[in-house]
Amino acid sequence: MIPGAPTPVAPFSHAVEADGWVYLTGQMPTWPDDDSRPLPEGVDAQTRRVMDNLVLVLAGIGLDLSHVVQARVYLTEFKRDYAAMNAAYASYFSAIRRPARTCVGVTGLARDALVEIDFVAHRAG
Secondary structure (H helix, E strand, O other): OOOOOOOOOOOOOOEEEEOOEEEEEEEOOOOOOOOOOOOOOHHHHHHHHHHHHHHHHHHHOOOOHHHEEEEEEEEOOHHHHHHHHHHHHHOOOOOOOOOEEEEEEOOOOHHHOOEEEEEEEEOOO
């Protein structure tokens, strides 16, 4: 468990590290201080909440967004939400260095979320 990170919605670790590679479990748009609160409205707000949760997990293990090498994005309304999610997501990374990314449409996510994102990061040295 990482202090300050959202409560997991299932039995998993927030992050697992192996030989400098760090695998962050997909984060939901839940509130870290109260996971019973309703999810934010709309994919823009949900994407920002997810990204903020991922930043909390990274910080909890001594990393930041510059360590992220790959991201996977899951959208329940791909055609409708792809552009808005991209705009919110892109605002977290430098245009000079963004991680590799996959984005897929899915039929559903926990808590009826619109978006979930996971990361692979690398700890240098």
